[in-house]
Amino acid sequence: MIKGKVVVITGASSGIGAATAKLLAQNGAKVVLGARREVRLQELKQAIEAEGGVAAYQVTDVTEQSQVQSLVDLAKAKFGRVDVLYNNAGIMPQGNLSDREYAVWQKMINVNIMGVLNGIGAVLPIMQAQQDGLIITTDSVAGHIVYPASAVYNGTKYAVRAIMEGLRQEEKDHGIRSTIVSPGAVATELINSVGNQTITKNLEPLFHAAKDSGLTLYPEDVAQAVLYAIDQPKHVAVSEVLIRPSKQEV
Helix, strand or coil, X not given: CCCCCEEEEECCCCHHHHHHHHHHHHCCCEEEEEECCHHHHHHHHHHHHHCCCEEEEEECCCCCHHHHHHHHHHHHHHHCCCCEEEECCCCCCCCCHHHCCHHHHHHHHHHHHHHHHHHHHHHHHHHHHHCCEEEEEECCHXXXXXXXXXXXXXHHHHHHHHHHHHXXXXXXXXXXXXXXXXXXXXXXXXXXXXXXXXXXXXXXXXXXXXXHHCXXXXXXHHHHHHHHHHCCCCCCCCCEEEECCCCCCC
C-alpha cells in the first residue's frame, strides 16, 4: 500500500520528519520534503537516493502559505498526484502564562496551527479531484493532557485535534482520510525550541535518555506509526495514534 505513493512531508529536515521520509522511501514511496534548512534537505535527498529511493525537496516555511502551496505544487508537477500530506513541522516553547511572551505565543500559533491549515488548504483541491488522499498531522500527548508551563503549546495541540476531526467529517465523502499521530517525549531537536533554560534543563534527561530506558521515543518509532496509518486499505481510517514511551508518567 506504500509503494508508489506520493508523500509530502513538512518539517522534514530532521527528527520525525527525516526518519519518516527515509522509512517511506525504503518502502517505495516518492517523498517530497519541505523544511527551512536547505543543506539538511539536500543531505536527506542524497541519502534516500543513495539507497535507491525517490525524493525531491523545496525550502519551505510552513507559516508562509505561498511556500506550502509551492511545495505541494512541486509534488503534483513532478509526480502527477499527492497521495499523502504529513504536516510534521512544529515548535514547543514552554513557560507560564504570567511570562506574557506574546511574540512566542504568536509564533507557536503560526507554526503549530496555521502551518497545519496551510498544508490542508494546499492539498485539498488536489485530493478532492482525485477523490482520494490522506492527511496526517503530528499532534502530541500534550494535545490530550494539560500540564503547567505549557498552556499555549497544549492549546495549539488541542486545536490540531479539533481541526483534524473537522477535516475527517467534512471530507470523508470525498475519499479523504485524516490521522493524528500523538507522541510523548521524542529524542529530537524539538527541545531546542523550549526557550526557558530551567524547563529545558529539566526536560533534557527525557529527550536524551537511552533507548532502553523507557523514558523517550525515537524518531524511528513515530515513523513506524506514520507508515502504519498510510499502509491501510482505503476503507480503513486510522483517526489517531497515541504513542508514549513505556515509562512516561503523563
